[in-house]
Amino acid sequence: MADNAAVADNAAVTTAVVESVAETKPTEIKRSWGDEAEEEQGVDSKSPTATDINLDSLAIDETKKVHKFLDDPEDSNIKAVTAGDTLYASAKTFDDLNLSPDLLKGLYVEMKFERPSKIQTISLPMILTPPYKHLIAQAHNGSGKTTCFVLGMLSRIDPKASVPQALCICPTRELAIQNMEVLKKMGKYTGITSECAIPMDSTNYIPISKRAPITAQVVIGTPGTINKWVTARKLSMSFLKILVFDEADHMLAESGFKDDSVRIMKAIVRSNPDCQVLLFSATFDDAVRAFVSKIVKELFRGDYNQMFVNKEELSLVSVKQYKVRCPDELTKILVIKDRIFELAQKVGQTIIFVRTRNSASMLHKALTDDGYEVTTIQGALKQEDRDKIVKEFKDGLTQVLISTDLLARGFDQSQVNLVVNFDLPVKHDFPSEPDCEVYLHRVGRAGRFGRKGAVFNLLCDDRDDKIMAKIERHFNMEVPEVTDWRNNVDFEAALKKAGLL
Numbered sequence: 001m002a003d004n005a006a007v008a009d010n011a012a013v014t015t016a017v018v019e020s021v022a023e024t025k026p027t028e029i030k031r032s033w034g035d036e037a038e039e040e041q042g043v044d045s046k047s048p049t050a051t052d053i054n055l056d057s058l059a060i061d062e063t064k065k066v067h068k069f070l071d072d073p074e075d076s077n078i079k080a081v082t083a084g085d086t087l088y089a090s091a092k093t094f095d096d097l098n099l100s101p102d103l104l105k106g107l108y109v110e111m112k113f114e115r116p117s118k119i120q121t122i123s124l125p126m127i128l129t130p131p132y133k134h135l136i137a138q139a140h141n142g143s144g145k146t147t148c149f150v151l152g153m154l155s156r157i158d159p160k161a162s163v164p165q166a167l168c169i170c171p172t173r174e175l176a177i178q179n180m181e182v183l184k185k186m187g188k189y190t191g192i193t194s195e196c197a198i199p200m201d202s203t204n205y206i207p208i209s210k211r212a213p214i215t216a217q218v219v220i221g222t223p224g225t226i227n228k229w230v231t232a233r234k235l236s237m238s239f240l241k242i243l244v245f246d247e248a249d250h251m252l253a254e255s256g257f258k259d260d261s262v263r264i265m266k267a268i269v270r271s272n273p274d275c276q277v278l279l280f281s282a283t284f285d286d287a288v289r290a291f292v293s294k295i296v297k298e299l300f301r302g303d304y305n306q307m308f309v310n311k312e313e314l315s316l317v318s319v320k321q322y323k324v325r326c327p328d329e330l331t332k333i334l335v336i337k338d339r340i341f342e343l344a345q346k347v348g349q350t351i352i353f354v355r356t357r358n359s360a361s362m363l364h365k366a367l368t369d370d371g372y373e374v375t376t377i378q379g380a381l382k383q384e385d386r387d388k389i390v391k392e393f394k395d396g397l398t399q400v401l402i403s404t405d406l407l408a409r410g411f412d413q414s415q416v417n418l419v420v421n422f423d424l425p426v427k428h429d430f431p432s433e434p435d436c437e438v439y440l441h442r443v444g445r446a447g448r449f450g451r452k453g454a455v456f457n458l459l460c461d462d463r464d465d466k467i468m469a470k471i472e473r474h475f476n477m478e479v480p481e482v483t484d485w486r487n488n489v490d491f492e493a494a495l496k497k498a499g500l501l
Contacts, residue, residue, distance in 0.1 A: 080122055083133060083303030088125040091116050097128055102189040103154055110185045117144035119307075126305045127152040132242075132276040134296050134304035138284050145280045146182050149244040152278060154187045156241045157217050162193070164236055167268075168220040168244040169261065171251055172406060173198040173383060174390055179246060180220045187218075197221025197229060199383060208232045223251065223260035230267050237271040248279035249437070252295070253288045265299055273301045282444060283437040284308070319419075319446050319453040320498035323468060323481045331485060332422060332458045333366050339491045340420060340456060341372065344400070347454075347500040348417035349393070352402045353442050355423035360402050363422060367400075376402040405438055417500055419446045419455045424467050434467045436474045454498035456482070 082088060091097050093115055094107050107113050116124060119139040126135055127148060139145050153166035170176040180196050187194075195216035208228055214235045219226070229235035243265070251257045268275050277300055279292055296304050326332045336352065344350045354360045357378045364376040375398045377389045392398045396415060405425065425438035446453025457479065459465055472479055482490045495501045 078118065078122055078139075079306075079308050080126070081306040081308075082126065083305055086129060086131070086133070088122075088129060090121045091124050092121065097124055097151075097155075099128075099151075099155060100190070102191075103151070103187070105189045106186040107151075110188050111147070111182075113147070117147075119143040119145065120148055123148050123307055124151065126307070127276075127278060128155055131302070132156075133302055134277040134279075134300060135307065136248075136279045136284075136289070136292055136296065136304060137307040138281055138309055139307065145282075146179060146246075147186070149246065149278050149280055150179065150183050150186055153218055153242055153244060154183065154190060154192060156276075157190075157192050159191050159217070161239065162215045162217070163239040164214055164216060164219050165239055166218045166242045166244070167226070167240055167264075168218070168246060169223050169226060169251060169264065170220065170246045171222070171257060173222055174386065174406065175246060176220050176222055177387065177390075183218060183220065192217050194218040194220065197225045197235075199225055208234055223257050223264065227260045227263050230264060237268045237275075240268055240272050240275045242276045242278065243268060245277075245279045245281075247281050248292060249281040249284050249288045252279075252292055253285075262295070265295065269299050273299075275300065277304075283440060285437070319443055319455055320494070321443065321455045321457065321477075321479045322494050323457050323459055323479050324485055325459050325481065326485055327460070329460060332460065333363065335456075335458060335485050336363075336420060336422070337367065337370060337372065339485065339488055340418065341400070342488065343491055343495055343501070344418050347495060349396070349415045350400045350418040350420060351416055351445050352400065352420040352422050353425070354402060354404060355425070357404060359423060360404055364402055367402075372400070373398065374400040374402055377406060378404045379406055405442070416445050417451075417453050419443060419453070421455065421457045424457060424459075424464055424471070426467060432463070432467070434471045434474070436471055439471055440475075452499040454495055454500055456494075 089096070094104060094113065099107075119137075123135065123137055123139070126133065128151075137145070137148070149168065153168065157165050168176075168179060170179060176196060176198050180194060183194055193216045195214060195218075197219055198221050209232060211234060213233075214229065219235065226235065230237065245251050245261065251261045265277075277296055279296070284292065293304070293306075324335060326335060340350070352363065352374075354363060357380050360376050360378045364374060367374050375389050375393065377386055381389075389398075389401070393401050419442055421439075421442060425435040425442065427433045427435045443455050446455060457468060459468055468479065480494075482494055484490055492501060
């Protein structure tokens, strides 16, 4: 009887904490321009969910790529704040981490890594050293964050237990698939099983009520689908050892993802409050950082460590940024066709970012009508078409990709050296204000893992000038201008300064 009373008391405390967090969470409702056609269509709450996705069909064909070793980014000013008395020794090599031989083989043979990046040197010991503490981590785009949490998940799995032991939640299906590719590659020799929890088209739809409980040891997916699986009692939280949020600021700052993410965390706390939580992102504003710290501290047991990079260090100095003044939208298109495309063939792949789905369609038509080979990805496409476009681009079969901010976060493709901001990113509810975090994520698509890259910002009017000036002030930098949009020599000189020619 005494034990039952203690359990009831603990349950009451957990419920009170959950309700407290729910009441104090931010109420900001934030929309993304990538959602807009010009006008957003309603989301069907009964959208189908994945039961099985053939990752092999979406895997990158390594024969079409040139392998490059993981390079460190430029020197980073990394601040680590540790909790408790645990001492963490930096990992100069992966062998320092006491990993299994199968995991080390995956790192060296499949991933072709030589050593940890600077971010990994600091964060991996904090993730892998018992007692397993939570981690809130902010780090450069392209600094090796994915390796940190994938390695963390794989290292905690008991291969003999056919139950979900690690869960990774991502904001988009593209990022979920990409992370799954990394996990399968890194864990190739471990025998660890995995499943992707992402929305699927109606042709592949099987009602969740008709499928067997999930037995995969690692589950990676989007918050809506994972929440449905948990609600349907098909995804057990009872044996979960590690929970990862990729792009955590996006997951917990925006209304739709935040609600699903908090629901999932509540379900985990009820079943297993000792689960280790890792929250990774390239950006955390002060409000989100405070909320993330609060929810980790109050919902989950144990201390949490922190790792942050100073804001001025997040400007990705390995990527050269330029302004190009264009008198009108037609000139923007001419600059892309006659200047950037001519030179881009010599330096690698290009991503062109636009604000809305209509802008993506307009630019795609303008370029393809003139015979240019480009592909376009945006949220209105069928999911299998989005997967196919991403795969072709990663395989190097297409060189130019037009995208809304769907791919601004987390998209890894080492051959992307050029990013073009056809439209500057602005806040959805305040179009006169730049979205500096989205700008940072866009810039981060070039120069992955510290490699060289260039960004061209196409400015059309005084409004663009003011937005660009605010971005420069935010990052404490001065972006040089390409003097004359008509002059090919000026663009060539810019790419030479970027180290691409």
